Amino acid sequence: MLGRRVTLRDVAEQAGVHPSTASRAINERTRSLVDDQTVDRVLQAADRLGYRPDTLARGLKTNRTFTVGMLLPDLTNPLFPPIVRGIEDGLERAEYTVILANTDNDSDKERTVLRALLGRRIDGLILATAQREPPPAIRELIAARLPMVLVNRTMDDQSVSSVSGDDRHGIRLAVEHLVGLGHTRIAHVGGPQRTSTGLTRHDSFVESMSRCGLDVDADLIEFAHWFREAPGAEAFHRLLTRRPDVTAVVAANDLIALGCYDVLVERDLTVGTDVSVVGYNDMLFADKLCPPLTTVRVPHYQIGLRAAQLVLDEIGERSTEAVQLRLPASLVERASTGLPRDAR
Amino acid sequence: MLGRRVTLRDVAEQAGVHPSTASRAINERTRSLVDDQTVDRVLQAADRLGYRPDTLARGLKTNRTFTVGMLLPDLTNPLFPPIVRGIEDGLERAEYTVILANTDNDSDKERTVLRALLGRRIDGLILATAQREPPPAIRELIAARLPMVLVNRTMDDQSVSSVSGDDRHGIRLAVEHLVGLGHTRIAHVGGPQRTSTGLTRHDSFVESMSRCGLDVDADLIEFAHWFREAPGAEAFHRLLTRRPDVTAVVAANDLIALGCYDVLVERDLTVGTDVSVVGYNDMLFADKLCPPLTTVRVPHYQIGLRAAQLVLDEIGERSTEAVQLRLPASLVERASTGLPRDAR
DNA sequence: TTGAAAGCGCTAACAT
DNA sequence: ATGTTAGCGCTTTCAA
Numbered sequence: 001m002l003g004r005r006v007t008l009r010d011v012a013e014q015a016g017v018h019p020s021t022a023s024r025a026i027n028e029r030t031r032s033l034v035d036d037q038t039v040d041r042v043l044q045a046a047d048r049l050g051y052r053p054d055t056l057a058r059g060l061k062t063n064r065t066f067t068v069g070m071l072l073p074d075l076t077n078p079l080f081p082p083i084v085r086g087i088e089d090g091l092e093r094a095e096y097t098v099i100l101a102n103t104d105n106d107s108d109k110e111r112t113v114l115r116a117l118l119g120r121r122i123d124g125l126i127l128a129t130a131q132r133e134p135p136p137a138i139r140e141l142i143a144a145r146l147p148m149v150l151v152n153r154t155m156d157d158q159s160v161s162s163v164s165g166d167d168r169h170g171i172r173l174a175v176e177h178l179v180g181l182g183h184t185r186i187a188h189v190g191g192p193q194r195t196s197t198g199l200t201r202h203d204s205f206v207e208s209m210s211r212c213g214l215d216v217d218a219d220l221i222e223f224a225h226w227f228r229e230a231p232g233a234e235a236f237h238r239l240l241t242r243r244p245d246v247t248a249v250v251a252a253n254d255l256i257a258l259g260c261y262d263v264l265v266e267r268d269l270t271v272g273t274d275v276s277v278v279g280y281n282d283m284l285f286a287d288k289l290c291p292p293l294t295t296v297r298v299p300h301y302q303i304g305l306r307a308a309q310l311v312l313d314e315i316g317e318r319s320t321e322a323v324q325l326r327l328p329a330s331l332v333e334r335a336s337t338g339l340p341r342d343a344r
Numbered sequence: 345m346l347g348r349r350v351t352l353r354d355v356a357e358q359a360g361v362h363p364s365t366a367s368r369a370i371n372e373r374t375r376s377l378v379d380d381q382t383v384d385r386v387l388q389a390a391d392r393l394g395y396r397p398d399t400l401a402r403g404l405k406t407n408r409t410f411t412v413g414m415l416l417p418d419l420t421n422p423l424f425p426p427i428v429r430g431i432e433d434g435l436e437r438a439e440y441t442v443i444l445a446n447t448d449n450d451s452d453k454e455r456t457v458l459r460a461l462l463g464r465r466i467d468g469l470i471l472a473t474a475q476r477e478p479p480p481a482i483r484e485l486i487a488a489r490l491p492m493v494l495v496n497r498t499m500d501d502q503s504v505s506s507v508s509g510d511d512r513h514g515i516r517l518a519v520e521h522l523v524g525l526g527h528t529r530i531a532h533v534g535g536p537q538r539t540s541t542g543l544t545r546h547d548s549f550v551e552s553m554s555r556c557g558l559d560v561d562a563d564l565i566e567f568a569h570w571f572r573e574a575p576g577a578e579a580f581h582r583l584l585t586r587r588p589d590v591t592a593v594v595a596a597n598d599l600i601a602l603g604c605y606d607v608l609v610e611r612d613l614t615v616g617t618d619v620s621v622v623g624y625n626d627m628l629f630a631d632k633l634c635p636p637l638t639t640v641r642v643p644h645y646q647i648g649l650r651a652a653q654l655v656l657d658e659i660g661e662r663s664t665e666a667v668q669l670r671l672p673a674s675l676v677e678r679a680s681t682g683l684p685r686d687a688r
Numbered sequence: 689t690t691g692a693a694a695g696c697g698c699t700a701a702c703a704t
Numbered sequence: 705a706t707g708t709t710a711g712c713g714c715t716t717t718c719a720a
Contacts, residue, residue, distance in 0.1 A: 005465075007713055018691050023715060030715090035689060052463045056400045056409060057713035060696045065400060075429050078628060081420045088419075088446060095460065099441050102432060116439065119396045121349075258632060284422060288602060290634035351697060362707050367699055374699090379705055401697035404712045 006049045014045035022046075026053065055095075059121065066096050068147075068311055069117035072128040073105050077228075078283040079253070079300065080128065083151055086304020087126060094312050096123075103129050105226065111137055124148065124311040131194050132156045147314035151307045152300075154196040154324060161314070163307045163325040165298035167197060167280075168204040170329030174250045174278040174296055175208035177331055183248040183276065183340045184214055189235045189260060190223045191252035198223070201252045201280065219243050224256050232259025240267070247275060247340040254279035254286055254295055257336075261289075276337035292334035299327050350393045358389035366390075370397065399439075403465065410440050412491075412655055413461035416472040417449050421572075422627040423597075423644065424472065427495055430648020431470060438656050440467075447473050449570065455481055468492065468655040475538050476500045491658035495651045496644075498540040498668060505658070507651045507669040509642035511541060511624075512548040514673030518594050518622040518640055519552035521675055527592040527620065527684045528558055533579045533604060534567045535596035542567070545596045545624065563587050568600050576603025584611070591619060591684040598623035598630055598639055601680075605633075620681035636678035643671050 012022035017038060024030040025042035034042075045051075059065040070087065072080050087098055099120065101113035110129065114137055117125070124147035127138070134142070134155055142148060142160060150162035178186050188205040191198030202221070209216045222239040224231035232251060236259060240246065251257035257279030264271050271277055272291050279286060279295035286293040306325055314320050356366035361382060368374040369386035378386075389395075403409040414431065416424050431442055443464065445457035454473065458481055461469070468491035471482070478486070478499055486492060486504060494506035522530050532549045535542030546565070553560045566583040568575035576595060580603060584590065595601035601623030608615050615621055616635050623630060623639035630637040650669055658664050 005713090008715095009713080019713090020692080020715075021690055024690090027715085033689070038689080052459065054713055055464045057404055057696090058715075060401055060404055060698090060713080061715045063696075075432075076425045076628070078422070078425075081422075081425055084444075085419050085446065088444065097443050097445075097460070097464070099443060100428075100432065101441075102429065115396060116441070120399045120441070261632075284420070285629045285633070288605075288634060289629070289632050290636070292634070349697090352699095353697080363697090364699070364708080365706055368706085371699085377705070382705080398697055401712090402699075404697080404714090405699045407712075 005054070006051045008051070008053070010049055011042060011046045011051045014049060015041040017042060026051075063121075064315075065121045065123055066094075067120060067122050068096060068098050068124040068126060068315075069114075069120070069122040070098050070100050070126040070128065071103055071110065071114065071117075072100065074102050075100060077255075078285075079152070079281055081284075082300035083128065083304040083307075086301040086306075087151075087308045088304075090305040090308025091312065096308075096312065098126070105129075107135060110135065114138075122146075123315045126151060126307055126311055128152055130155050130162075130196070132196050132199065133194070147311055149307045149311045149314070151303055152197065156196075158324060159322050161310050161320075161322045161324070163303045163310065163327070164197075165296075165303065165329045166326045167200040167329070168207075170280065170296040170298065170331075171201050171204035171250065172208040172211075173329065173331040174280070175205060175212060177294070177333065178248045178250070178276060178278065178337065179212045179214070181248075181276070181337065181339055182343050185220070185243070185246045185248070186214065187220045187222070187236075187239050187243065187246040187249040189232055189239065189249060189251045189256050190221060191227045191256065192225060193223065198227075198252060205250055220246065224252065224259070227253045228255050229259040229262065232256030233262045234259075236260045236263045247342065248277070248337070249275065250278045252280060254281045254283045254293060257293060257295070258289070261336075272336045272338045274341050276340070278337060282332050286332075287334060289336075291336050294334045294337040295332055297330050297332050302327055349398070350395045352395070352397070354393055355386060355390045355395045358393060359385040361386060370395075407465075408659075409465045409467055410438075411464060411466050412440060412442050412468040412470060412659075413458075413464070413466040414442050414444050414470040414472065415447055415454065415458065415461075416444065418446050419444060421599075422629075423496070423625055425628075426644035427472065427648040427651075430645040430650075431495075431652045432648075434649040434652025435656065440652075440656065442470070449473075451479060454479065458482075467659045470495060470651055470655055472496055474499050474506075474540070476540050476543065477538070491655050493651045493655045493658070495647055496541065500540075502668060503666050505654050505664075505666045505668070507647045507654065507671070508541075509640075509647065509673045510670045511544040511673070512551075514624065514640040514642070514675075515545050515548035515594065516552040516555075517673065517675040518624070519549060519556060521638070521677065522592045522594070522620060522622065522681065523556045523558065525592075525620070525681065525683055526687050529564070529587070529590045529592070530558065531564045531566070531580075531583055531587065531590040531593040533576055533583065533593060533595045533600050534565060535571045535600065536569060537567065542571075542596060549594055564590065568596065568603070571597045572599050573603040573606065576600030577606045578603075580604045580607045591686065592621070592681070593619065594622045596624060598625045598627045598637060601637060601639070602633070605680075616680045616682045618685050620684075622681060626676050630676075631678060633680075635680050638678045638681040639676055641674050641676050646671055
């Protein structure tokens, strides 16, 4: 099976035809050019020998590698596995595969891994690392019209397609849920504002509060440097020190919400009774946390699936319009939210 | 940058040398064959033009694709992201990349994706799906001497290298911890016995119990069909119905432990006080569960890292001996274990 | 309908 | 130290 690779020439020889004929017979697209009987002979020979087309050699000729690259901050962030899984499944039918590259939010590393991906002649790129303002390397690729799709984020320049959840609506659901419970002093721990997710969620928080007739004091908002537990905890710590009267907090994502949990526990406050917490993403095990986290569900697997389809479309046709897909978000109520403590 | 790819010929032309000279100058391994000044000229030209070697074309010639494949059941199982991340990081320095393929524990799918991987001429294979008895396709690859490394699992035939945690010791730590707390009626919800992990953990459970002077009644053991919550819950349900007197359970992994949580909650029993539960893996958020899970920590990232090194070694040298690497496991005590209820 | 020939971008023998 | 040549496995003109 590996001793020596079975090549198209071997198949052609077996079938008693020229390699180019064998190629035509094996490729679905060109099969109609070949006599039916010949097709049969070739296919049988291929089968008998266990022939497997060499994707690379084919790519060298056709200028297609059947590979897309994906840039993401870190696969161990629970947000990404379902997205990646969706992408993989979406690419599979087209016999495409994805090569992942973790950037660890480091722009040097991003450049390096991007370089490696381009060295492999990827046919397209999926970005989960997009900032609102793309770095020069990405800008160049856009200019060069490399098929590209953003997941979970958008760029200010909307000439690149994206698939994300409806963050504006999601945050509104979160705020309305808390207001419905009777909360009025609601805080927001936002994410980095250089990302569209951070910006949109913050923006929607402010808007939704106003819409509910609540003042949004600037003290009620603090930003985490990054969408992780520790920066979330730091931000919420600052906020709570300044405004110990808040009864609820909307976190920009679930990991930041976990950071808020830590701060509350440290201050001997009970999550859900003393202070309500809402997260964002409904990540894996959000339902198993202590207490189970009320959060906004985003269809991550679907996001990945649609992103795969979009990038395949762009690879297929030379000119598709950029689209901004926004999949619906929904609220999942669990035990981390409850009536405000002064209503008890 | 993409308009037309910069090729080695372009670089050679710029530098006023023959393409093969340019190739030698650019490749570190052959650089010494070229005059220093020429090297400089070539490197400068390459830099100026933004040349990036074409990994595929190179692979076609050298019979190396700088790619390894990885078969895993499902990336969204929290066990895998840290392992994959370790593999990716371990391969990076060698400019290798990994292509993931999810099998969903379906042997048909495994064959299909394996076929796709082989079509890409992977230089090696990392298996996270190993059963104790490998399927024929894998057996063929072993016979063909495709560099291969197992992660987190081993095969009965030890001719393939593997990297895993020390399951035998890990389970022993779990049992001793429970015995130390005073438990005597300790159950085990095992994993599938066709996997080495399932088998070893069960085996070590029996051995460790005996070593502690406790009888291992056959009723105290039940197996989950698979390492996930639902099968774990079903198994523990059967067990508890038969033996409601157990005060502690050692689960074959954390997800099975979560299944046990569900069963206990359903029966109005409190995890950690009514029944103690120990998991295995210390997966992401095991510390944030309700209650935080006592479990055995396995260094997954390190497992991935070492696996990457091993497969690179095997790819590099034509004949390395198979090794079975076992990295140390340790117990992490949290709130899901406590004194037996009859000791309170 | 099939064959011949060329070439994708690169590297490795061989020749100079 | 460098150039020449050939070819990895495949597809795609162009001819027949």
